[in-house]
Amino acid sequence: xxxxxxxxxxxxxxxxxxxxxxxxxxxxxxxxxxxxxxxxxxxxxxxxxxxxxxxxxxxxxxxxxxxxxxxxxxxxxxxxxxxxxxxxxxxxxxxxxxxxxxxxxxxxxxxxxxxxxxxxxxxxxxxxxxxxxxxxxxxxxxxxxxxxxxxxxxxxxxxxxxxxxxxxxxxxxxxxxxxxxxxxxxxxxxxxxxxxxxxxxxxxxxxxxxxxxxxxxxxxxxx
Numbered sequence: 001x002x003x004x005x006x007x008x009x010x011x012x013x014x015x016x017x018x019x020x021x022x023x024x025x026x027x028x029x030x031x032x033x034x035x036x037x038x039x040x041x042x043x044x045x046x047x048x049x050x051x052x053x054x055x056x057x058x059x060x061x062x063x064x065x066x067x068x069x070x071x072x073x074x075x076x077x078x079x080x081x082x083x084x085x086x087x088x089x090x091x092x093x094x095x096x097x098x099x100x101x102x103x104x105x106x107x108x109x110x111x112x113x114x115x116x117x118x119x120x121x122x123x124x125x126x127x128x129x130x131x132x133x134x135x136x137x138x139x140x141x142x143x144x145x146x147x148x149x150x151x152x153x154x155x156x157x158x159x160x161x162x163x164x165x166x167x168x169x170x171x172x173x174x175x176x177x178x179x180x181x182x183x184x185x186x187x188x189x190x191x192x193x194x195x196x197x198x199x200x201x202x203x204x205x206x207x208x209x210x211x212x213x214x215x216x217x218x219x220x221x222x223x
Contacts, residue, residue: 138200148203160172160192171189172199181198
């Protein structure tokens with residue numbers, strides 16, 4: 001009887017130990033599962049935290065459309081053509097103005113040359129009238145012209161080609177030598193106006209006026 005009880009006690013004790021071991025194994029297994037899950041979550045969380053941030057894609061600038069490019073090019077072409085047309089018009093206007101100015105200058109030159117030729121013809125035909133006109137610059141009137149007419153009629157008879165064969169005096173005022181008259185122009189051999197201008201200048205400087213020159217000529221035969 002006692003032996004049976006002891007056996008039952010040993011069996012009960014063994015079952016208790018087995019149950020304890022089972023409980024411990026279950027707890028240990030759960031702990032392992034929880035640890036594994038926590039580790040995976042931690043690794044996942046760490047990976048999420050350490051992933052580099054991808055910068056947002058920069059927006060591309062707004063590019064002009066093809067139509068806008070064509071319109072800008074067309075406008076630039078129009079402006080360039082307008083500028084070229086303006087420059088051309090200005091150049092043409094300048095050239096026209098220069099041509100007109102040159103033509104006007106040439107016309108004035110020709111008119112002056114023609115007038116000089118007519119004046120020369122008139123002076124050759126009527127040197128006394130030319131002398132009257134030039135005497136006005138000196139303030140001399142008709143009384144002085146009469147003395148001048150007497151003087152130069154005696155000297156050359158108012159001929160612009162008159163030459164003294166003995167002295168070489170030449171022209172209306174009988175300049176000696178003739179080259180003195182070049183003071184008033186290189187045409188002193190052919191232009192009576194040039195000779196008269198020199199003759200009046202000489203008379204004023206030497207005698208004061210034509211009547212003074214005529215008085216000296218009357219006294220000594222020359223002036």
